[in-house]
Amino acid sequence: MSRSLTKLKKRLPGSRWLVIAVPYIWLLVFFAIPLAIAFKISFSQAAISMPPYTPVFNWVDGSLSLDINPKNYLYLVKDSLYVNAYLSSIKIAVVSTFLCLLIGYPMAYAIARMDPSTRNIALMMVILPSWTSFLIRIYAWIGILKNNGLLNNFLMWTGLTDQPLAIMHTPLAVYIGIVYAYLPFMILPLYANLVKLDLRLLEAASDLGARPWKAFLKITLPMSKAGIIAGSMLVMIPVVGEFVIPEMLGGPDTLMIGRILWQEFFNNRDWPVASAVSIVMLVILIVPIMIFHRAQAREMESKLV
Amino acid sequence: MSQNKRQSGFSMLMLAMGFLFLYIPILSLIVYSFNESKLVTVWAGFSVKWYFELFKDQQMIDAAKVSLKLAFATACAAVVLGTMAAMVMTRFRGFRGKTLFSALITAPLVMPEVITGLSLLLLFVSLGEWFGILQQRDISTMWIAHVTFTMSFVTIIISSRLSELDRSLEEAAMDLGANRLKVFFVITLPIIAPALLSGWLMAFTLSLDDLVISSFTSGPSSTTLPMKIFSSVRMGVSPKINALASLMILIVSAAAMLAWWSMWRTEKRRQRDMQLALQQN
Amino acid sequence: MNQVTQPAASPHAKPEKAKAENYVRIEGLRKEFDGFVAVDDVSFSIRKGEIFALLGASGCGKSTLLRMLAGFERPTRGAILLDGEDIVGMAPYERPINMMFQSYALFPHMTVEQNVAFGLVQDGMGKADVAARVDEMLGLVQMSKLAKRKPHQLSGGQQQRVALARSLAKSPKLLLLDEPMGALDKKLRSQMQIELVNIVERLGVTCVMVTHDQEEAMTMAHRIAVMDSGKILQIGTPDEIYEQPNCRFTAEFIGSVNLFDGKVEEDEKDYVTIRTPGLGAPIYVGHGITGFDGMKVAFAIRPEKLNISKEEPAQKYNKAQGVIEEIAYFGSHSVYHVRLPTGVKVLCNFVNMKRWASENFTWNDTVWLSWADNSGVVLTS
Secondary structure: OHHHHHHHHHHOOOOHHHHHHHHHHHHHHHHHHHHHHHHHHOOOOEOOOOOOEOOOEEEEOOEEEEOOOOHHHHHHHHOHHHHHHHHHHHHHHHHHHHHHHHHHHHHHHHHHOOOHHHHHHHHHHHHHHHHOOHHHHHHHHHHHHOOOOHHHHHHHHHOOOOOOOOOOOOHHHHHHHHHHHHHHHHHHHHHHHHOOOOHHHHHHHHHOOOOHHHHHHHHHHHHOHHHHHHHHHHHHHHHHOOOHHHHHHOOOOOOOHHHHHHHHHHHOOOHHHHHHHHHHHHHHHHHHHHHHHHHHHHHHHHHOO | OHHHHOOOHHHHHHHHHHHHHHHHHHHHHHHHHOEOOOOOOOOOOEOOHHHHHHHHOHHHHHHHHHHHHHHHHHHHHHHHHHHHHHHHHHHOOOOOOHHHHHHHHHHHHHOOHHHHHHHHHHHHHHHHHHHOOOOOOOHHHHHHHHHHHHHHHHHHHHHHHHHHOOHHHHHHHHHOOOOHHHHHHHHHHHHHHHHHHHHHHHHHHHHHHOOHHHHHHOOOOOOOHHHHHHHHHHHOOOHHHHHHHHHHHHHHHHHHHHHHHHHHHHHHHHHHHHHHHHHHO | OOOOOOOOOOOOOOOOOOOOOOOEEEEEEEEEEOOEEEEEEEEEEEOOOOEEEEEOOOOOOHHHHHHHHHOOOOOOEEEEEEOOEEOOOOOHHHOOEEEEOOOOOOOOOOOHHHHHHHHHHHOOOOHHHHHHHHHHHHHHOOOHHHOOOOHHHOOHHHHHHHHHHHHHOOOOOEEEEEOOOOOOOHHHHHHHHHHHHHHHHHHOOEEEEEEOOHHHHHHHOOEEEEEEOOEEEEEEOHHHHHHOOOOHHHHHHOOOOEEEEEEEEEEOOOOEEEEOOOOOOOEEEOOOOOOOOOOEEEEEEOHHHOEEEOOOOOOOOOEEEEEEEEEEEOOOEEEEEEEOOOOOEEEEEEEOOOOOHHHOOOOOOEEEEEOOOOOOEEEOO
16 A cells, blocks of 8 residues: 555655545545454454454464354344345335435426526525434424324324324334435435436427427436436435434334344344444445446546546 | 426426425424423423423533534534545546545445444444554544545535636636645635535534434443434433424524525625626726 | 748738747647647747747647646647747746636636736735736736726626736746637627737737637737647748648638649749649649649639639630629628539639629629739649
């Protein structure tokens, strides 16, 4: 590493290499290396010690011996709880992403077509909720969805139901919470993309005889592909590992892997298993993350002169 | 032609319903913070007593202090690192390792917090083991963790601004005798200042609001506000939380209004100036 | 085609004799981008105090060449000598060169004064000296009254003046202009062209400008270099470029031209005849060329050099009859598109001395075109 550092130093005059090195090293040390450490510890075993796992690298008489135990991974595969949790998390993530897209796309579209002055106000109104605490907004849904909560009170008051609907602690509540929390993350990339769309293309289409819906399907939709991908990745990937929402709104049957990890770590104090859980989650997500990175890099490159 | 100019009724309807969806929970929080009854959603009369309860809760106040301090320190560091990273992404031509760097910048944007939180804790524990540093988990470990995950957001905001910036401004400054460092501090920085503020606010908000990463990397003396709220909510819903929520919403809304009003004012002034210039010549 | 001949004397040479012939010397300058050659081994020199234009279409390499002079691009090979010093290794901020950008690049967060003062402040000049110099420069461009304004409070023309003042403040050895009139409207353009040249000449600053607008180059520059695909095709004064183009490209690029491809029939010391399928009769050129019988050449003649008449002219050579197919009316003159019996179309400029169209030529008129022996140029490439 230091050899490439000196090479870098030589190529760039003055303090330029410093500007690259500082954030680079920070991210390597505090983002990349921790993942490697998690990988290492996933091969360890829980122990009553400080730290609560057995060491992987052992120095015995000056030579290195490795104590690798893939037991944790086998454990994950064998126990159906984990497999189901992974599958369930992926399912919830995909469905939520789709719901966000369904709701968010028309909203982004409407905002993109507004006059510049109203547009900014509308945008701010979309972003504003996300500046207030995420935790608190999820908490608000507890008050709305519980048995004697706002929604049920409203439904019973209007006479639509006579028994309170049990929404709290069901998968439905989790979906509502996730869509609520992640909707701005879908709207913003979609908006950024749609606003660049040249209205004249649509005018040309209608001039050539295409009806509005057709023009939308054949022109607008394909051109907003980049925004759809960015927004979808920004929702889907974090939701797979989501903890707070299923914890607060979900029930015992809403299995999400983020919750499992938390429980393994905080409740069972089994750090190695928790590490294994996170590594498997990472492996599952590596392809979507690469897709996202590719899309982001392309976006940034197109702006580079 | 006119069909395109007019907003499609469908999308406007979705927009209106979307806004309703986004804001009803927030409004409900505020309304029920004034509820006399302890049962949050059973209205029993107007009262501000929960606000007083809130201010008597010393633990909450301490947690709030920790959160604010942490968020402030995080935002400052994130802006510095994020700006450096943004300069590298937009102004430095391809060097070996740029792809890896770019991946390191974009990955934290989507990485699930449980993964980053856990892995960072393991790092601190290992560092404590090998080098004897960062043994305590406290506000400094949390600070490192927060800076790491907020930095990428700042980088995106500032990169976006930098790539829009007219490159010839920086070239002109160099042409007139300023070296690159001077150009950055005297020309680039003042011009992108609003983006820096944006980035700072974004990092501040993300840090203030964070629960998962804070939980993994905190120690006994460093409980943040979200952590306190979380443990409190686990025990049951309370209008005190509503009161806290309402205060936070009020502060954020006031800040947003202020920002919007100030932007509107500068924009109006700028337009007036340009009109004047056109008339003069 | 990079051989450059320095003409002995030119009707457009300014009275003050240039002190150094090679004040700026470009030697074998080359720039490649990933295998694409933007500037192809270019060599030429610029006199001190001269206004030198690089003229060409977009993508010809002129901007890259300018940027190498400024220091924003490193040449792949070659040398740039300014007043005897090779500046290729110098960073932009070390060179005694200043540039006026196409977008003006005025610093938006600084006032007009601060913009003009910027370069002087970077050099560590004292406050009082800076203020005096800024005053002087603003007076030069007539912007003294608007010194405290910010760029967005100025019109386009005003911004240009400030940009000019800023680039001249440090009395650079070389001033670079990147499409100086590009952002202005037509009326303002003609006015500013004259003003700019006056200021630059008054200060005696050596100047290189880049433009795609031939009118601009012809009006403003002492000498022009016509560029295409990274190479310089011809260097000369505006009238040399116009009246003595050295190749097809230059002839066609500047103004409009009639080109006839043909073969040399008689090659004598003081005259040449060319047989061309485009015209019925051979062309008689009143001077010799370095060539041989049967050599393939092109004869170029500008539309304004052609006479147009109803009756057949008396001369033996250099005439053709045709029918007026189209008339492009420009108010002060008309361009007649005359179709010859061979099928070739010839352009002929005609000054509208008579006010009414009916008294001039009209569509489908049969007319005779004719020209003098030395009105055209023989091109070998």
